[in-house]
Amino acid sequence: MNFSLPVISVRWLPVWRRNLRVWRKLSGPALIGNFGEPLLYLLALGYGLGGFVGEVKGLPYIVFLASGIICASAMNTATFEGLYSAYTRMAVQNTWGGMLAAPLDIDDIVLGEIIWTATKSLISAIPILIVAAALGAVHGWGALWVLPVVFVTGLCFGAMALVITALAKSYDFFIYYFTLVITPLFLVSGVFFPLEGVPQAVQIGAQLLPLSHAVEIVRPLMTGQAPPAPALHLLVPLLYAGAAYWLATVLLRRRLMS
Amino acid sequence: MASDLVVEARGLTKYYGAQPVVNGIDIEVHRGECFGLLGPNGAGKTTTLRMLMGATPPSAGSLDVLGYPIPQQARRMRERLGVVPQQDNLDPDFTVLENLITYASYFGLRGPELDRRIAGLLDFAALEAKAGVSIGTLSGGMKRRLTLARALINDPELLILDEPTTGLDPQARQLIWQRLRALLGQGKTLILTTHYMEEAERLCDRLMIIDNGHVLVTGSPAELVRRHIEPHVVEIHGGGVEEWYDTIGRPLVQRGERSGETVFCYVNDERPLLDALSRRPELHFMHRRANLEDVFIKLTGKELREG
Incomplete structure (x- = not known):
């Protein structure tokens, strides 16, 4: 096995641009979903559930929820792209095989795909931000600082998804990852409710996982406050991103070059 | 280099x-x-x-x-x-x-x-x-x-x-x-x-x-055909071909191979074989020049029978 660190070069760019070109062709229906889904969530849960809940940690529930949903959406979007779409390009359409016959290497493809998954996270977060702003759940232009956090979240979950893709024998394999990793993260990372109420062990566990840290930064940014210790909170998803980037590269070298 | x-x-x-x-x-x-x-x-x-x-x-x-x-x-x-x-x-x-x-x-x-x-x-x-x-x-x-x-x-x-x-x-x-x-x-x-x-x-x-x-x-295709195979091929099929080949055909060919219900005869001189076949109207045959496919089958295919 070739465990050496990924080679970083600008050759990731054509990989990323190819995916962007496909997305632009098919983006019409996708954009409707990108706007429609958060709108439904925020209306139904923000107002519906929010009517019962009232304020959470001093915030109207819809404001609390909007910041959580942005992070969860960044995670889900990057995960889907890194699993189903990347697997399709790898194993079904053999798009990567074509790239590897050109002067691109596995390392270029992995980097291009990870940056693309993070780009998709941005594409999903921007409509949510607009919808949330329209519903009055965003305070000021400072909320745009959310976008770099979303991008880092996308890098983290996109890279993790590519590790799973590198190991997958079929699409069915991804169900395990969703059930065992993504859904629990979604539920215990402070997206829908604050973590103060859950058992201590779960709280500590959540601190070791990337999503809750993204939520910790995004929530104050959405409400016009400076986030506490942003560098520390960004470090966790960045560490996950870096480790998964390396692992995905090693595993895909083994899978595609053997 | x-x-x-x-x-x-x-x-x-x-x-x-x-x-x-x-x-x-x-x-x-x-x-x-x-x-x-x-x-x-x-x-x-x-x-x-x-x-x-x-x-x-x-x-x-x-x-x-x-x-x-x-x-x-x-x-x-x-x-x-x-x-x-x-x-x-x-x-x-x-x-x-x-x-x-x-x-x-x-x-x-x-x-x-x-x-x-x-x-x-x-x-x-x-x-x-x-x-x-x-x-x-x-x-x-x-x-x-x-x-x-x-x-x-x-x-x-x-x-x-x-x-x-x-x-x-x-x-x-x-x-x-x-x-x-x-x-x-x-x-x-x-x-x-x-x-x-x-x-x-x-x-x-x-x-x-x-x-x-x-x-x-x-080698070149022509060279491989020349080096590895007899120049003429007669493909024979029809009722009783196996029995005919075992008794009459075999001495007339350099090499024979059975593939399904067809016998492939590889010969340097095709005339004695064609003469013998002309006396057996129930056997269908085709005479052609040897080609690369014959070389390929000889080298990689299973030879069921030596001539």
Whole structure:
């Protein structure tokens, strides 16, 4: 096995641009979903559930929820792209095989795909931000600082998804990852409710996982406050991103070059 | 490395686990020739091609392609290589033109020079009218031609084609052959695998038959036919052919093989055999010159019966 660190070069760019070109062709229906889904969530849960809940940690529930949903959406979007779409390009359409016959290497493809998954996270977060702003759940232009956090979240979950893709024998394999990793993260990372109420062990566990840290930064940014210790909170998803980037590269070298 | 050698492989070997798939083969491909790599399924053809393009590292042996050591400098070599893979991997979400533009971007190619080259390639592939059409509506032959055009996007010196005409109808195959011959006329070097012996015989200047990872023979098609097989073949079938062959036919032939209900007789002089057959109207037969397929079957096929 070739465990050496990924080679970083600008050759990731054509990989990323190819995916962007496909997305632009098919983006019409996708954009409707990108706007429609958060709108439904925020209306139904923000107002519906929010009517019962009232304020959470001093915030109207819809404001609390909007910041959580942005992070969860960044995670889900990057995960889907890194699993189903990347697997399709790898194993079904053999798009990567074509790239590897050109002067691109596995390392270029992995980097291009990870940056693309993070780009998709941005594409999903921007409509949510607009919808949330329209519903009055965003305070000021400072909320745009959310976008770099979303991008880092996308890098983290996109890279993790590519590790799973590198190991997958079929699409069915991804169900395990969703059930065992993504859904629990979604539920215990402070997206829908604050973590103060859950058992201590779960709280500590959540601190070791990337999503809750993204939520910790995004929530104050959405409400016009400076986030506490942003560098520390960004470090966790960045560490996950870096480790998964390396692992995905090693595993895909083994899978595609053997 | 001599300047006219495009591929020079010595002792090329590839193991999967303990199993050698390619076992110490030597390959020399000269500039401007069409080199065929033939062998039954699982002989090691595709693995050999993958090593040549740097898609998988050899387990042992040395390999130079276009003067670059492989796999160390495979990426630089691929800037001057074109590949037509066995399975189409065109981008189904793109049009014909977008496929070419996107593939060009993997080589860092863009701008007016690329536009000119793409116009030429669409013409070459007889796809000018299809530039804006999505891939799903193309016929199998058009897709193959587009794959060939895509492989030429970087104006490569060497083209690797893995079964370029498999699954095509005869007209589509003829068109691909014509284009490949045109590329040879431009001085490009071609390496191809095929299961069609007629294709290999028509296109290849030299070829190599491999089986179980070993080289069986190398040479020009005509040379292999001359060296490895009797010049005449008589194929016989019909009621009682086996009994006739056992009693009358066998002494008249140099070598005989049974395949299904047909007996293949390989002879230096066909006349005594044809005379004998003329006395047995119930037996159907066809007399022809020996060809590459006969060599291939002799070397790789199971011989059920010696003459």
